[in-house]
Amino acid sequence: MTTSLRPCLWFHDNAEEAMRYYVGLFPGSRIEGIERYPDASLDRHFEGMAGKVLSGRFTLDGMPFTCLDGGPAFTFTESISITVACADQAEIDRYWAALSAVPESEQCGWCKDRFGLSWQILPAHLDELMTGPAAIQALMGMGKIVISEFPAADGEPRGQ
Structure with missing residues (x-):
């Protein structure tokens, strides 16, 4: 394409x-x-x-x-980010380890790299994990996304 x-x-x-x-x-x-x-x-x-x-x-x-x-006239902000749709937790972990360099910028799968660029390191099936208020609450408490920490559709822990 x-x-x-x-x-x-x-x-x-x-x-x-x-x-x-x-x-x-x-x-x-x-x-x-x-x-x-x-x-x-x-x-x-x-x-x-x-x-x-x-x-x-x-x-x-x-x-x-x-x-x-271009020199120091402009810098990156969180208003622009690049999303990486990951197949599984191992891929999330790999990209997170390579790209997250500013711990205070980590939230809900967002991180900032050593060059100041923001990234969203997300599971490709995030929409399927977002099953209601408990899932949204779980997401809001995460820096790096951990798939097993999302509640299943029945509200029970997802497990490994």
């Missing part, structure tokens, strides 16, 4: 490090290309950016992204 949509991620000065990290984490991922800032004498906006990423293109598990090193 081809899409014309491609989110762009603005990093302070570590776009290439982030691309390499994400590509190494998600199967079916690759860096497509990196253009670097030219010599600062070409434009005042390039001052101090020589060699940094002017435009990086990469794909994570089939989803295309663009990124750049």
Whole structure:
């Protein structure tokens, strides 16, 4: 499937490090290309950016992204996040361990990585786990989602 949509991620000065990290984490991922800032004498906006990423293109598990090193003018906020739909608890645990770097940002499956980007690490079947008020209450008490901690539809603990 081809899409014309491609989110762009603005990093302070570590776009290439982030691309390499994400590509190494998600199967079916690759860096497509990196253009670097030219010599600062070409434009005042390039001052101090020589060699940094002017435009990086990469794909994570089939989803295309663009990124750049833009300096400190803008930072990531939780208003934008990337959702990872996980097949099972082992996959949740793997992505959570790799991406969660800011404990105070963890809630309901949301975490923030070492680059400041927010992620939602969720079971692909979350809708099936959300069986009523007890399930919502369980979710609200979680940082990392633990599937076995959701009550079953009959209200009994789900178990392992």
